[in-house]
Amino acid sequence: MATISLDTYIQIATLIVATATFIIAQAIQRNRDRDVARRGIYEKLELASIELFRFEADHIDLIRPVWEEETPIPPKDSAEYIATLNYVCQILNLFELSIKFRKDGTMPEDVFGSWVAWFFLLVKSPGFPEIWEDARGNYLPMLRNIMDGGIRIVDGESDPAKQEVRFYDYLSYLLKIDIRDQHSGYINTAPIEAFLKTQNRHKTSKSLADTESLVIRWGHDVTLAGELASLFSRNTSVQYISHGELMEGRAIAPNAWAPDLEERLTVEFGKALSHAPMESSNIVTAYYQNQLVGFILLEYETSPAGKYALLSDIVVEKNKRNLNIGEHMIEWTSAALKENHIQSLFAESNIANTIAHRFLEKNGFVTISKVFRKVVSEA
Numbered sequence: 402m403a404t405i406s407l408d409t410y411i412q413i414a415t416l417i418v419a420t421a422t423f424i425i426a427q428a429i430q431r432n433r434d435r436d437v438a439r440r441g442i443y444e445k446l447e448l449a450s451i452e453l454f455r456f457e458a459d460h461i462d463l464i465r466p467v468w469e470e471e472t473p474i475p476p477k478d479s480a481e482y483i484a485t486l487n488y489v490c491q492i493l494n495l496f497e498l499s500i501k502f503r504k505d506g507t508m509p510e511d512v513f514g515s516w517v518a519w520f521f522l523l524v525k526s527p528g529f530p531e532i533w534e535d536a537r538g539n540y541l542p543m544l545r546n547i548m549d550g551g552i553r554i555v556d557g558e559s560d561p562a563k564q565e566v567r568f569y570d571y572l573s574y575l576l577k578i579d580i581r582d583q584h585s586g587y588i589n590t591a592p593i594e595a596f597l598k599t600q601n602r603h604k605t606s607k608s609l610a611d612t613e614s615l616v617i618r619w620g621h622d623v624t625l626a627g628e629l630a631s632l633f634s635r636n637t638s639v640q641y642i643s644h645g646e647l648m649e650g651r652a653i654a655p656n657a658w659a660p661d662l663e664e665r666l667t668v669e670f671g672k673a674l675s676h677a678p679m680e681s682s683n684i685v686t687a688y689y690q691n692q693l694v695g696f697i698l699l700e701y702e703t704s705p706a707g708k709y710a711l712l713s714d715i716v717v718e719k720n721k722r723n724l725n726i727g728e729h730m731i732e733w734t735s736a737a738l739k740e741n742h743i744q745s746l747f748a749e750s751n752i753a754n755t756i757a758h759r760f761l762e763k764n765g766f767v768t769i770s771k772v773f774r775k776v777v778s779e780a
Contacts, residue, residue, distance in 0.1 A: 446498055446508075453491055464488060467528040470722070470756050473640045474531050489532045490539065492523060497544045503576065510578050521568050524551035525561075531755050546575060556763055559725045615726065617733040620684035620696065623674045629684065629696055630666035633716050634658075641757075643749045644772045645713065655751075673698060679741050685734050687717070687726050694718045695726045697734055701743075710738055712748040731764045 457464050465472040466485055475481035499516045502508040508516075523529050530552050537545055550571050558564045573579050620629075639656045646652040651666070653659050673682040679701065687695035695717035699710050712734075717726045738746055748766055750757040762768075 446495065446502065450495055453495065456488070456491075460488075467523075467532065468526050470527045471638045471640070471719070472528075473638075473753055474528050474755065477535075485528075486532055486535055489523075489529065490536050492519075493536060493540060493544065493548075496520060496523075496547075497540055500543055500547075500576070503578070513578070517569060517572055520547060520572070521551065521565055524548060524568065525555045525564065527756050530759065543575075547572060550575070556759060559728050559763070561723060614689075615724070615729060616688045617730055618686060618688075619678055620674050620686040623671050625684075625686070625693075626667045626671035626674055627663075628693060629670045630663045632693065632696065632718065633666055633714065634663050636716050636719055640751055640754045643751045643754075644774060645749050647774070670698065673700075678737070679743070682713075685730055685737075687730050689721060689724065689726065694721045695730060697730050699734065708743055709745040709747060710743050712746055715748075727760060728764060735765075 463481075463484055466474045467489060475485060496516070496519075499508060499513060503510070503513040533548055533552070537548070540548075551568055554567045554571065555564050558567060639652075639658065642652045642655055642658070646658075647655070649665075649669075651659055651662060659665060670684060673684045676683055682698065682700045685697040685699065686693060696714070697712065698714035700713050701708060701710055703709075715727060715730065717730075735746065746766075748761055749772070750761065752771070758768075
């Protein structure tokens with residue numbers, strides 16, 4: 402049996418050490434290369450988002466239908482709609498990449514949480530749900546689940562703060578990560594409390610004044626008619642026009658109000674203000690901080706099936722729509738109708754006014770028909 406010399410043992414040991422050193426060095430280099438590659442990928446994603454922000458700044462009119470309630474979505478057979486759709490798809494493409502980078506570890510959880518804020522901003526934008534219907538099929542199941550779920554959360558919850566919390570909870574559940582403390586409603590009070598203790602200052606509290614509450618009531622003052630007409634005209638667009646506006650002469654075409662709109666409305670609202678509740682027509686008013694911020698015009702009809710109500714108008718000041726005043730007015734009106742044994746409240750809306758459609762559906766209305774018009778002679 403051959404014996405192995407000490408020199409051979411030393412050579413073998415040296416080879417093992419050298420091999421191990423090479424493997425460790427390769428592993429370290431691979432990790433370094435991977436880290437460099439990941440940083441490069443993430444930096445490119447950030448640069449792409451910056452370019453998108455620049456595009457938005459340079460093309461304000463193109464993006465308005467997505468972000469503004471009063472700007473309608475362009476017709477789907479138009480070049481403008483295709484451009485708007487492509488813009489939204491560019492955002493969604495970045496979202497899908499950010500999800501991929503989070504799942505493979507390229508993007509840290511806290512950084513991904515800042516992207517989720519962007520997800521939520523798009524989900525709750527007025528024009529996104531309609532555009533998403535056309536874009537949805539282009540994306541992987543994970544992004545589809547995120548956007549579909551986000552739209553359902555926004556539609557099912559009227560409180561914006563609760564919408565955001567539920568959306569972050571949903572993504573934490575879906576992606577199996579914890580980003581729940583990164584929504585804007587989360588406040589870590591420990592740093593400020595520690596600071597205040599060092600300052601030896603007394604905390605003071607400030608309560609809301611009674612005038613800041615929302616008051617909804619029947620409108621009876623006929624001198625209010627002009628103010629209601631003005632509120633209507635400055636807070637509605639041609640997208641508000643439906644068959645009722647055409648039938649009553651408020652509008653002269655599906656995309657044009659009558660020149661004397663405010664005068665017509667002043668007369669119409671004045672009559673409604675003069676009626677007792679449940680008589681012919683009524684106005685429901687909403688006051689916030691003692692300022693008139695919204696109203697409903699109700700009209701009543703009687704048929705063999707009984708008396709029913711028509712939601713002829715619902716208008717809220719644009720800068721107060723985040724307070725859910727419309728929802729509160731519908732709730733108050735529904736309770737008043739129920740108390741007076743009126744079973745049904747009907748509403749109409751421009752076929753392209755998807756924002757109004759979602760509002761009505763969220764507040765318990767169900768689509769039961771479509772109204773058609775044929776022009777048989779020119780005026």
